[in-house]
Amino acid sequence: MGAVxxxxxxxxxxxxxxxxxxxxxxxxxxxxxxxxxFKNELLLARKVTHKNVVRDERPDLHRRG
Numbered sequence: 001m002g003a004v005x006x007x008x009x010x011x012x013x014x015x016x017x018x019x020x021x022x023x024x025x026x027x028x029x030x031x032x033x034x035x036x037x038f039k040n041e042l043l044l045a046r047k048v049t050h051k052n053v054v055r056d057e058r059p060d061l062h063r064r065g
Contacts, residue, residue, distance in 0.1 A: 002038075014054065 002021040010014045019041075021034055 016054075 002019050003017045005020065007016050007018045019038075021038055031039075
């Protein structure tokens with residue numbers, strides 16, 4: 001569905017993971033399904049509790065170009 005990248009949150013001074021949905025999954029009929037799966041994954045990830053997991057309550061969707 002996408003790719004996960006390590007990034008740096010300059011505001012919080014911590015390493016973060018950024019997931020990006022593939023371009024082909026954002027087009028046509030697959031778009032609605034991809035967004036639904038991505039949102040479901042986000043909701044499930046918010047339920048994870050572990051000492052090594054940090055939650056970010058600022059999810060956002062961005063478009064390139």
